[in-house]
Amino acid sequence: MPIEIKMPALSPTMEEGTLAKWLVKEGDEVKSGDIMAEIETDKATMEFEAVDEGRIAKIMVAEGTDGVKVGAVIALLEGEDEESAPQPAAKKEEATAPAPLDADHGKPADAAVAKEEKPAAPAPAPTSAAAHQDGERVKASPLARRIAADKGVDLSGVTGSGPNGRIVKADVEKAQPGAAAPAAAAAASAEAPAAAPKPAQVPDIPHETTKLSNMRKTIARRLTESKQQVPHIYLTVDVQLDKLLKLRGELNAGLESRGVKLSVNDLLIKALAVSLIQVPKCNVMFTPDQLVSFHRADISVAVSTPEGLITPVVTEADSASLSSISTRMKDLAARARDKKLKPEEFTGGTASLSNMGMFGIKQFEAVINPPQGMILAIGAGDKRPWVMPDGSLGVASIMSATGSFDHRAIDGADGAQLMQAFKTLVENPLSMLA
Template identity: 70%
Template sequence: MSIDIKMPALSPTMEEGTLAKWLVKEGDTVKAGDLMAEIETDKATMEFEAVDEGVIAKIVVAEGTDGVKVGTVIAVLAGEGEDASSVAAPKAEAPKAAEAPKEEAKAAPAPAAAPAPASASAPAASGDRVKASPLARRIAAEKGVDLSSVSGSGPNGRIVKADVEGAKPGAAPAAPAAAPATAAPAAAAPAAAPASVWYDESIPHEEEKLSNIRKTIARRLTEAKQTIPHIYLTVDVQLDALLKLRGQLNKSLEGRGVKLSVNDMLIKALAVALAQVPKCNVTYAGDKLVKYNRSDISVAVSTPTGLITPIIRDAANIGLASISTQMKELAERAKEGKLKPEEYQGGTASISNMGMFGIKQFDAVINPPQAMILAVGAGEKRPYIVDDALGVATVMSATGSFDHRAVDGADGAELMKVFKALVESPMGLLA
């Protein structure tokens, strides 16, 4: 008996995803544990494993398909002794295609019941479905060009500026007249597009479709800046003592496959600082404040598909070698898109280090629902007061971004002071 393979829920909040890539093809034999597909959620691209044994009889959903709902049949597996070629695609696909008219009827029962105007409004509806850039639409309106009669030369047949400029006014007057006569929704359709997003089409360019991850990053960062009142506090931190201790520790760790990075030690310093200043280890939750009893540090890692923040759990109470080992493994799997949801969801505070790019100082955007993020710049030789005398020291700038609804400026300043002290006297990180 054939087995339906359905779109899995790869995280607690996942409702749909993109079937990014099939790792098998029709006719392949799979067994439990074999990798079948790569699925892109709103957080990461993850591999989907087979749980049954059999032959791939039908691939129902093509790779690259967006918005595949959890529970949708994406492939069919022929069972033991079953002829794969005789397996039919699931019947559930037909009702799915028929659902659109039902929703249309619910949303607008009156227009659905009036078939006569449909033919009259066809030209307007056709025009609304035409793929055209906002600039091309504006020029077409100014010149009186009917977009439905223009062939697009842009990506996927999209009508661009050059197509409209070369077009002659045709039946355009009839189209505008028909649009108001049919219904307001037809005229409103173009306005629903992101017309405010404009770019100069005369410049050679390419258009790249946003991944679910990039869409999520854009949405969350926009929400964070719009809804969270950020306050930024910066300190300069002398690194010489930490660099010396790091060298000594790495020498003692030779042969164990562990090499501490500066970032490993800064993760520990932030975690310990949060434990000492718990007023900053919080989440603003409307009418209440959530106070955490553990420092779980989310660490920003850049991947080919965007930024993701794997978490070092209870970082204040584990050793530097453990932080280093965990961080190396998590970063590698993050770049491969193989993190589990529990490895990047949660965290009580974040750290983002751009020192390796030579960035001196920056202000990071808070990662909600957390109430703070530490932005770390590059360590560099600077003139610095050492023992009341002007000298040269290795100094970095660190900026804390705090949710001012949850953290008062004085409490944020205390956290930054404690962090600075821990880095400048790093033996406290070994306690």
């Protein structure tokens, strides 16, 4: 049997990818660890390593192919082809069954295989072809395939009564051309997501179209699921920034010799992380049967790229220094835009932060990044009238921050405590450095 090389899942959110480039060709010898291909996922372009040793017998998916499903066979390592071994048995089947036979007598070749493997085993219950496909390949005897081609029968809709659900001659002769087995249809509908809405009709206006990237498809799917499945609750606070801006200036003066320049966002990442440790009921993840509480704060930070948003993770942000957060964030953001992040650098995270202040957006409500329990949306800081601590009216730099919380896991009062803790830390920034 040939060894099937299948499309790998190179990230937790990957359902399909683009086979960007083959680095081997048919006839090449490969061993474990050899780089075989470059695969574009929904987040990055990654190298695919060989696991088995052997010779590339056939490349099944050409480079540049989009939408290759995870688990689909993309190449074969040298071995006996699935259909070559059963050929003598198929000839016996053809010779001994000149007329249509029932399911029990129409599969001498298949029965022989079953007998050799397990003499006393009873015939297995019929199963749908959809349930026993190997990748995209339906298990069927060569004679059954030939008859199906002559009759115009789609084998994916035929129930197999042979060993391990293999389709045999009698199964095909019973099938109607073009008919699909109810079991196969049911299996397909169970595996497939809900039918997508029909695309809107494009108006007769001059336009151009752009093919959706894997990243854009994943963003669309995940955010739709989040809004449909996660009950959001939104809480907003106004935060005075003057002390934080002053501290940032002082720190940058001291860090200049080290080539480090802190952004306001770096300090806000730190403030959110410390807030999550102070209010642990918000540093959680909801699952259908349990609530996961985290003991550190890893912050996913939204980074805009030409193809869409990606959220690299600043790990242990609650205990990391500001200079470390700043250095790592600049590196992660640069590699995110170049699609060079590793899966572990954009997966995980206990909460997210999205800052649109640089675009002048005063306030917005972000969509939770599942399976996290919350995301903090940061608006622009600007000068506003403000009541000073002594009760006088003055002007201060004010920023609006909105937390989106998964109400299944986080109660409103707990979310309010987190927002209050965040506000206190930003307005008294030395406290988050202690």
